[in-house]
Amino acid sequence: MNDTSKAATYARNKVTFQSAIRQANAEYAAAESIGDQDAMDAAWARMGGLQATWDKMDALAWQDAAQINGPLVGADGNEIPRRDAELCRAFGVSPNELSIAKNWTADSKMSDADKVRGYVENRARYQHMRATGQYRDDQGVVKRS
Helix, strand or coil, X not given: CCHHHHHXXXXXXXXXXXXXXXXXXXXXXXHHHHCCHHHHHHHHHHHHHHHHHHHHHXXXXXXXXXXXXXXXXXXXXXXXXXXXXXXXXXXXXXXXXXXXXXXXXXXXXXXXXXXXXXHHHHHHHXXXXXXXXXXXXXXXXXXXX
């Protein structure tokens, strides 16, 4: 999903949730005006559920925006250089994986981007082989009696 469609989805959901929350508030007010405690409880629970869901969706949107636009932080808690952040975003690796990806080969003729691309390709090949049974992790396990 690209950034534009994420923004459009967020905007649509915001309108939908605002409308649903207004409806639940109206239902609560109507139940309160006639003293219907069961309907008040149901409307209250609905408002809480809607608000909790909206809070989580909003947090996810902010988190996504921070990942797209904000600085990336390495394992040491420090912001990584912009060039490294661009590599992380371009190849979908974490800052921790980036250091492995940049150092998996000692070939000085390869650019960092080529090293990361090779790492990502090898990682995908390894994951595929594990998933299909071509590579098993249980080979050579030592069992002690």
